[in-house]
Amino acid sequence: MDFWLKVVLAVVLGMMLWRLWPAARHQLDHGPKGTSKDWQAAILPIGAVVLFIVFLVMMVRN
Template sequence: MDWTKIIWALLLGAMILFLWPRAKHMLKNSPKAEKGDWQAVVLPMAFVIGFVILLIMMV
């Protein structure tokens, strides 16, 4: 095995180890979704999907 792969694996493991408690805290203390929140996600996503389909059709 290459020594750089070992170093990258150790760094990735350390990053996961340090980020895990913060992610757990953010998930526990995040605001809950309300009724109108999904429209704020679906509308831009539909626009992006429609734009990608338009670009594919133009080719």
Template sequence: MQLAMWESILLGVMALGLIFWMGPGIKVTLQRSKEAPKDWLGALVPIGAVVLFVIFLILMV
């Protein structure tokens, strides 16, 4: 399906508007994430549990 020229322009304008509208919030969020304490154990434990569960399921077949 090919978009008409005006639809492509409108889509581009909407995308740019969304970027400019959300830009300040994204900037603040990135700055806040740099200052946050690192908690790798909190991320690795669920990932490890999922990996072990998938291995368990594979071995059960």
């Protein structure tokens, strides 16, 4: 990739970081905190996504 294209992309990503930072800070300071039961309910479907992706990778490798 051209160097200047990389610089433009880096600037855009940096702007995204800059825009996202206040929201992240607000969520960390004032967002609701989950219990271990809440996290289990979230990890279950995300774990299923991970297994599904492993399955897809195996499928395209064969």
